[in-house]
Amino acid sequence: MNSGLDWQVIFGPEGRHLLATGLWVTIQLSFYSIVFSTVVGLLIAMGRVSQSAVLTPLRAVLAAITEIFRNIPLLVHLAFWNFGIFGFAWVQAAVHPATSLYSLQFLASICALVTYRCSYVAEVFRSGLQSIPKGQMEAARATGLSYGKTMRRVVLPQVARIVIPPLGNQYVGVTKNTSVVLVIGVKDLVFQAYQIESVTFQVFLAFGSVMVIFSAVCLLESAALNWCARWMDRKWGGAIRPAGKKQVSAVTA
């Protein structure tokens, strides 16, 4: 092994190019995964807190889905989407229009990241929704607002302020999770680091630089979420804290 540090490896034109393209792939992956897992997670959560008796089977199915999805490692999700579902000819045909922009592996990665993360996001939203006192909904309905309007104007703004901190952790988790896609050959940051390392043997610089980039991206992300939470506090007044004893909970990676 070369003992000296050859900074050209990451700051030279080639290294810069590899890292920049890798970063762009990582950012795209986390952007799409964050957006879709938020939407899917919110839908699951709203289904699970619904009250109507007709929806009982739906609630059971959603509860089972969240429980199953979160107990399966991300890599299994990834392999399942990539080799299993995207292996079917008709699925490939169905996503064919998108493949001019993104490779099949890229699409499979997004699906896997979303199915893995949406159950965590759903739990965050569910506990947020359940922490809003029922009286809020009843009072708003009593004043004549429709269910949809009550949700939009009364319940969700309160939920948003409660869920932003835990949601921020989930978003950082998504960005960190994107790093596993090199297993199916998506050329993200870690893949590029691996490439640089295998050509130059500069282990420290190749992986160290990507570590620095990752922590910068994740810290920026949580700073943005914090700013967002403060902005909401300014707009609607201080955040409500859900009552109850503070519990010691596990931190998801």
Added chain:
Amino acid sequence: MHAIIENLPYMLGGLPYTFGLAVIGIFFSFFAGALLAILRLSKIKWLHYPAVVYIEVTRSIPLILFIFFVYFMIAGMGYNVSAFSAAAIATVVFYSTYIAEIVRAGIQSVDGGQMEAARATGLSYVRAMKKVVLPQAIRRMVPALVSEFTIIIKESSLAMVIGVPEFFNRVFITNARVLTEPLALLGFAALIYFIICYVLSLLSRRLELRVDQ
């Protein structure tokens, strides 16, 4: 189905590696994490800030990078390191920071009056911590630690990138060899992980109820 039955002993033979990695991971990262938590809670600035920086930075880097880094760094320095030990070291370095946060939350959840009362009876800080605060804190931390153990079992599948022959790596290899039954094989892997993690999460929930009483 055929592919699963034929390769069953080979694939299940990976489970000892999976559990080994997870047990070594949780055991050593508990002690490292407790140390980090105590440093972070310390009032001495030059103990507090390094611990904060270390925890926050490590938590914003993916585990897979630590696995690569540790493995290639140690190998590059000329030592002969097995992929398993490299993955175990990376797991401990990474998860100690997560467990540090659990321990910190556990210590902070113990009412401040406990420490004050213990000190007032004449116990030293260390003894009050050891005899009064920590026993209560650890009881509250157990459910979270079990959840973290579940997470480590799931994440140990990442060790496949450096070739640790753990469960998912073996399923992956089998799948690449058989090629025709990805849904069955990967579904099997999902099922096994689900059973392990679900049982552990039920355990964690029961412990949580007991702690609440």
